[in-house]
Amino acid sequence: MHVHDSNLNELTRKAADLMSDTEDVARLLRARLGAEHELVRSANDMHASLESLARELRCLCASDNHHDDTGVSEDT
Amino acid sequence: MTESDFEYLFRTLSEARSRATELTVAVRARAGADHRLADLGSSAVSNIEKLLREVRVLALHQSGSAKPVPAAAPVPVAPAIRSEHWLQSLIDELVAYSRAPIDVSFETVERLVQQRKQAFLKDLETARRMYRVYPHLFQAEGDHACS
Numbered sequence: 001m002h003v004h005d006s007n008l009n010e011l012t013r014k015a016a017d018l019m020s021d022t023e024d025v026a027r028l029l030r031a032r033l034g035a036e037h038e039l040v041r042s043a044n045d046m047h048a049s050l051e052s053l054a055r056e057l058r059c060l061c062a063s064d065n066h067h068d069d070t071g072v073s074e075d076t
Numbered sequence: 077m078t079e080s081d082f083e084y085l086f087r088t089l090s091e092a093r094s095r096a097t098e099l100t101v102a103v104r105a106r107a108g109a110d111h112r113l114a115d116l117g118s119s120a121v122s123n124i125e126k127l128l129r130e131v132r133v134l135a136l137h138q139s140g141s142a143k144p145v146p147a148a149a150p151v152p153v154a155p156a157i158r159s160e161h162w163l164q165s166l167i168d169e170l171v172a173y174s175r176a177p178i179d180v181s182f183e184t185v186e187r188l189v190q191q192r193k194q195a196f197l198k199d200l201e202t203a204r205r206m207y208r209v210y211p212h213l214f215q216a217e218g219d220h221a222c223s
Contacts, residue, residue, distance in 0.1 A: 007102075007106075008106070011099065011102055011103060011106070014095070014099055015099060018092060018095050018096060018099065021088070021091075021092065022088060022089075022092050022124075024088075025085060025088055025089065025127070028081060028084070028085070029085075032077050032081060033077070038130070039127070039130050039131065039134060042123070042126055042127045042130055043127055045123050045126075045127075046120070046123040046124055046126075046127050049116065049119045049120040049123045050096070050120050050123075052116050052119075052120075053099075053103075053113070053116040053117055053119075053120050056112065056113055056116055057103070057113065060107075060113070
């Protein structure tokens with residue numbers, strides 16, 4: 001799907017920022033509770049889901065920019 | 077886990093929940109509710125909320141096994157629990173929807189209110205338990221608010 005939005009870069013940046021700003025949560029929980037604790041697994045799940053969101057947005061953004069560069073559009 | 081750890085976790089996860097919700101609404105508006113990105117966003121919000129709930133439960137359990145804090149503690153402890161009003165959260169989400177290039181129906185708003193109500197009732201139950209076991213933190217927050 002080609003998402004027509006000039007703010008896609010902004011959304012991608014926000015997702016990356018969110019992922020970065022929550023990185024220390026898992027680190028703190030691991031240091032305090034140990035790697036096997038249930039909360040650490042939940043924190044890892046949270047981080048993984050944010051990472052997936054950021055990655056998908058990045059891919060979509062790159063695809064969007066590629067379409068713009070090559071002049072290809074799914075509308076055509 | 078120290079009280080400052082809990083304070084950091086509550087603050088960071090609450091902010092992350094708001095930001096992820098706003099991001100998900102924006103993504104859904106642009107890519108469509110059926111797009112994989114919308115699912116990823118919803119999943120991220122759910123995971124943040126789940127972790128936030130688990131951290132609250134841990135705070136309760138830890139307080140149950142901890143020794144009572146002395147009345148004359150040498151260093152005043154910063155409040156670990158920040159109040160986050162459901163209305164502000166709802167308004168943030170509605171504003172995010174209103175900025176999105178999609179039509180917002182009454183049904184959508186009703187669904188959002190219902191979700192907030194359920195989350196509020198769950199949080200209220202947890203907060204009541206926390207008040208019983210962490211009374212000094214609520215006292216500190218009240219003093220801070222008055223000053």
